[in-house]
Amino acid sequence: MSGGQVPPTRGSYSEGLGFAALSFGVLALLGLVSSIAIARLYGVTVLGEYALASAPVGILFTLSSAREQVALVRELATLAPREPRVTGLFYAVLIFSFGLTATLALVTAAAVYLLFRGPVHQPGLVLPTAVYIAGYTVIQNTCWNADMVFSAFGAGRELFWTRLNQAVAFIGLAILGGLEWRSIWVLVAASILSYLTALVHKALSIRRYMRLTASRSELRGGMRTLPALIRFGLKITPGQITDGVSYETGTFTLAVLAPVAAVGAYGRALQLARRFLDLQWKVTEMLFPTLVRRRAEDDHEGFDRALVDSTRYSLVAMLFPAAVIGGAAVGVMRVFGPGFSAGSGALAVLMLMPALTTMSVLQRGSLIAVDRPWTTAVSGAVRLVITLAATILLAGLIGATGAGLGIVLGASGDVLYTSAMTRRHLQRPVRELWPARQMASIVVAYGVGFLVARATYDGLPTYPGLVLALAASALAYAAAFVLCGGVADRDRVRLAAMWSALRQRTGALAGSG
Numbered sequence: 468m469s470g471g472q473v474p475p476t477r478g479s480y481s482e483g484l485g486f487a488a489l490s491f492g493v494l495a496l497l498g499l500v501s502s503i504a505i506a507r508l509y510g511v512t513v514l515g516e517y518a519l520a521s522a523p524v525g526i527l528f529t530l531s532s533a534r535e536q537v538a539l540v541r542e543l544a545t546l547a548p549r550e551p552r553v554t555g556l557f558y559a560v561l562i563f564s565f566g567l568t569a570t571l572a573l574v575t576a577a578a579v580y581l582l583f584r585g586p587v588h589q590p591g592l593v594l595p596t597a598v599y600i601a602g603y604t605v606i607q608n609t610c611w612n613a614d615m616v617f618s619a620f621g622a623g624r625e626l627f628w629t630r631l632n633q634a635v636a637f638i639g640l641a642i643l644g645g646l647e648w649r650s651i652w653v654l655v656a657a658s659i660l661s662y663l664t665a666l667v668h669k670a671l672s673i674r675r676y677m678r679l680t681a682s683r684s685e686l687r688g689g690m691r692t693l694p695a696l697i698r699f700g701l702k703i704t705p706g707q708i709t710d711g712v713s714y715e716t717g718t719f720t721l722a723v724l725a726p727v728a729a730v731g732a733y734g735r736a737l738q739l740a741r742r743f744l745d746l747q748w749k750v751t752e753m754l755f756p757t758l759v760r761r762r763a764e765d766d767h768e769g770f771d772r773a774l775v776d777s778t779r780y781s782l783v784a785m786l787f788p789a790a791v792i793g794g795a796a797v798g799v800m801r802v803f804g805p806g807f808s809a810g811s812g813a814l815a816v817l818m819l820m821p822a823l824t825t826m827s828v829l830q831r832g833s834l835i836a837v838d839r840p841w842t843t844a845v846s847g848a849v850r851l852v853i854t855l856a857a858t859i860l861l862a863g864l865i866g867a868t869g870a871g872l873g874i875v876l877g878a879s880g881d882v883l884y885t886s887a888m889t890r891r892h893l894q895r896p897v898r899e900l901w902p903a904r905q906m907a908s909i910v911v912a913y914g915v916g917f918l919v920a921r922a923t924y925d926g927l928p929t930y931p932g933l934v935l936a937l938a939a940s941a942l943a944y945a946a947a948f949v950l951c952g953g954v955a956d957r958d959r960v961r962l963a964a965m966w967s968a969l970r971q972r973t974g975a976l977a978g979s980g
Contacts, residue, residue: 486623487749498742501638506803508645515731520596529711531568534700543619544756554681555689602659618752633665702840706847713854717870732810733867740817747825758836767894775900785822786913791940793818794920798933812868823878830885850881908953916944
């Protein structure tokens with residue numbers, strides 16, 4: 468190791484979770500601000516085109532994985548950073564992932580050609596969508612594989628900075644390009660180039676946890692392990708595929724039933740809601756390898772507490788924007804510009820989707836950690852069947868709001884199933900770690916926050932009224948949560964420890980200054 472290189476260490480779960488929360492907050496705020504700026508700059512029609520171009524890429528993301536990355540994290544979670552076997556395993560998975568993605572990218576592009584020139588009636592979007600697919604295959608897919616190494620070693624700090632790089636690059640490129648050309652091509656180029664800058668950043672940062680070069684014997688060792696990783700991942704794949712189809716069902720249903728402007732309004736509401744899904748990935752990246760290690764060490768108490776508390780904290784965090792933004796959905800969608808208010812009903816409903824999906828994903832991760840991967844396929848099937856039936860029926864009756872309801876109903880069915888399966892593998896009853904009063908406090912806080920936001924904006928339907936509604940709802944949510952007993956004793960201990968650590972760090976910085 469060179470003299471200037473930082474010795475490799477594995478990040479702690481608490482540190483990783485802290486950076487996950489920081490990343491979620493910062494990127495969500497950036498996403499909200501950029502969504503408004505981009506919507507006003509490009510307009511509802513161009514964003515409708517971008518939503519249609521993005522949907523096939525989302526489906527490709529879902530289809531182009533045998534979930535070998537999850538199996539890779541599971542394998543790396545018990546290895547030491549920079550161990551030679553890490554590099555061999557990573558390159559073996561990357562080679563397989565790229566080959567699978569490239570193959571399915573061709574199939575996806577062919578399907579886009581047929582659909583967009585047929586029932587979707589958007590032949591002009593075939594070429595930009597094909598370019599977007601190619602960029603995902605070469606660049607974004609590689610970024611995704613690199614993130615698995617960071618996840619396995621609890622590298623929350625590196626994940627935060629590299630993702631901030633991508634987010635800022637996209638915003639800058641989209642806005643600067645949009646000042647000159649208000650075209651879907653600018654948004655596609657911004658998406659691809661922003662991930663390219665992030666990939667360079669990841670390649671520089673990953674050296675702390677993995678050597679970039681490997682010997683032939685290490686590569687052969689990785690390739691020998693690859694079939695086992697694929698076999699394990701294939702048990703999870705059906706759930707991922709059905710999830711991806713569920714997410715895009717509303718977009719394609721509206722594309723057939725409604726004009727592109729309606730798709731744009733719905734797409735902006737869906738994109739805003741999906742930005743809050745980032746929390747589930749960031750928490751899962753830290754939680755899953757932790758659960759794997761604690762199970763390997765027979766730490767059942769630690770396993771149960773990490774899962775239940777992570778789920779509890781995530782639900783509190785996710786229902787906060789669901790109440791604040793969902794309650795003031797009419798005002799929020801008006802901020803995006805003319806035509807977007809048609810998606811306000813969909814936004815109010817879709818803001819529940821991140822909370823439900825996060826619960827499902829965390830519980831699926833625990834089931835994978837205890838070698839029950841097939842249960843994720845069943846939960847995905849439950850979600851897809853409900854989503855398809857509800858979306859097709861409700862979108863035809865009430866448009867974009869119905870499409871949003873379909874997604875939320877499907878996610879609800881998924882959560883009910885995963886919750887029932889997860890309880891079977893916990894050593895302690897959930898009610899001991901998460902009493903009924905604390906559960907109820909979250910529901911009450913959501914209801915109070917939603918109603919306050921809705922009533923405040925209805926009484927003052929202006930931009931100042933929107934700001935007032937968001938602030939009043941946030942305070943009402945927090946107050947209701949605390950007053951109803953949502954904060955546990957162990958939460959107070961953790962908050963005190965975090966505050967003490969922050970004061971020590973601030974004091975150290977002041978002293979060094």
